[in-house]
Amino acid sequence: MRDGLVRRRVVVTGRVQGVWFRDSCRAEARLLGVTGWVRNRADGAVEGVFEGPEAAVGRLVAWCREGPPRAEVGGVEVTAEEPAGEQGFAVR
Numbered sequence: 001m002r003d004g005l006v007r008r009r010v011v012v013t014g015r016v017q018g019v020w021f022r023d024s025c026r027a028e029a030r031l032l033g034v035t036g037w038v039r040n041r042a043d044g045a046v047e048g049v050f051e052g053p054e055a056a057v058g059r060l061v062a063w064c065r066e067g068p069p070r071a072e073v074g075g076v077e078v079t080a081e082e083p084a085g086e087q088g089f090a091v092r
Contacts, residue, residue, distance in 0.1 A: 007082060009048070009049050009079045010047065010050065011045050013073075014073045015071060015074075016045065016071050019067070019068055022091045024067070025038045026090075030089055033052055034051065036049040037049055037086070039092035051086045061076070
């Protein structure tokens with residue numbers, strides 16, 4: 001943990017593409033003050049990297065377990081990584 005910051009990589013499976021998951025995730029991240037990115041993967045999952053205070057990152061990971069209203073989240077895999085100094089939050 002660097003300066004009280006954590007980094008988590010998440011892979012969200014289920015019906016998570018074509019349901020505004022990425023844009024909703026970006027909006028939630030900005031509300032929480034979390035930096036990083038989110039993208040669709042070729043296998044139908046959504047992958048994201050979140051950096052920020054542990055409590056805020058934890059809340060964003062918890063949000064991913066539900067997603068936006070049209071999503072049907074099947075699972076969320078979370079991996080801890082070393083913070084890399086992400087700036088802003090991007091949809092890739």
